[in-house]
Amino acid sequence: MKAVNLITLLLVIVGGVNWGLVGLAQFDLVATLFGGQSATLSRIVYALVGLSALWQLVPFSKAMSTDEPLAERGYPTAR
Numbered sequence: 001m002k003a004v005n006l007i008t009l010l011l012v013i014v015g016g017v018n019w020g021l022v023g024l025a026q027f028d029l030v031a032t033l034f035g036g037q038s039a040t041l042s043r044i045v046y047a048l049v050g051l052s053a054l055w056q057l058v059p060f061s062k063a064m065s066t067d068e069p070l071a072e073r074g075y076p077t078a079r
Helices: 002-025 029-034 040-065 068-073
Strands: none
Touching (some): 029 040
């Protein structure tokens, strides 16, 4: 399970960087690397990034329900 979380997190980061480049420089890195937005490989990467974002909702919701963000900041957790 940990490997899947790391892979999906990496893909979400790739997607975030790509959207940042699109927003700041109108440059789609995924499309450039894989032959355009409608190229099969680009569409696969876009789909994997989207699915990865959905997958990352699971650890995010677990972290929120266990007060993990507060623990990371050094605040005492509620008992």
